[in-house]
Amino acid sequence: xxxxxxxxxxxxxxxxxxxxxxxxxxxxxxxxxxxxxxxxxxxxxxxxxxxxxxxxxxxxxxxxxxxxxxxxxxxxxxxxxxxxxxxxxxxxxxxxxxxxxxxxxxxxxxxxxxxxxxxxxxxxxxxxxxxxxxxxxxxxxxxxxxxxxxxxxxxxxxxxxxxxx
Numbered sequence: 001x002x003x004x005x006x007x008x009x010x011x012x013x014x015x016x017x018x019x020x021x022x023x024x025x026x027x028x029x030x031x032x033x034x035x036x037x038x039x040x041x042x043x044x045x046x047x048x049x050x051x052x053x054x055x056x057x058x059x060x061x062x063x064x065x066x067x068x069x070x071x072x073x074x075x076x077x078x079x080x081x082x083x084x085x086x087x088x089x090x091x092x093x094x095x096x097x098x099x100x101x102x103x104x105x106x107x108x109x110x111x112x113x114x115x116x117x118x119x120x121x122x123x124x125x126x127x128x129x130x131x132x133x134x135x136x137x138x139x140x141x142x143x144x145x146x147x148x149x150x151x152x153x154x155x156x157x158x159x160x161x162x163x164x165x
Contacts, residue, residue: 018054
């Protein structure tokens, strides 16, 4: 049992040393830790060993982290955080896939617009041809506007009113 207590105590000390070296302690905690170092030679020796180890970490080669590593790590963290934040069906997180989806959507919109435009241009009547066919109608438009209804024109067309030709 004494061995377990010792290992727990050493873990706490390592965490305290690490917090001090990282600057994570408050001013009051840092002063108390420094006073503890000043009063105990054994504590100072342990701390100096930890500090040397800490400084040697700076000499290790830095790993090259790719964006895919970051994305995979974030995805794993996301799945570990719980099912409440699962992405939807159309959520795309990879920049290459996002650009491909964007290009595909633009192509579909362009093709749809081109198809609708060509269909509508086939079904429209040329304005000049329509004017030529209905020239008399347009020339007499003001007269036709004075007629109240089509019934009036039908009555005018009856043979009893003006006789037969």
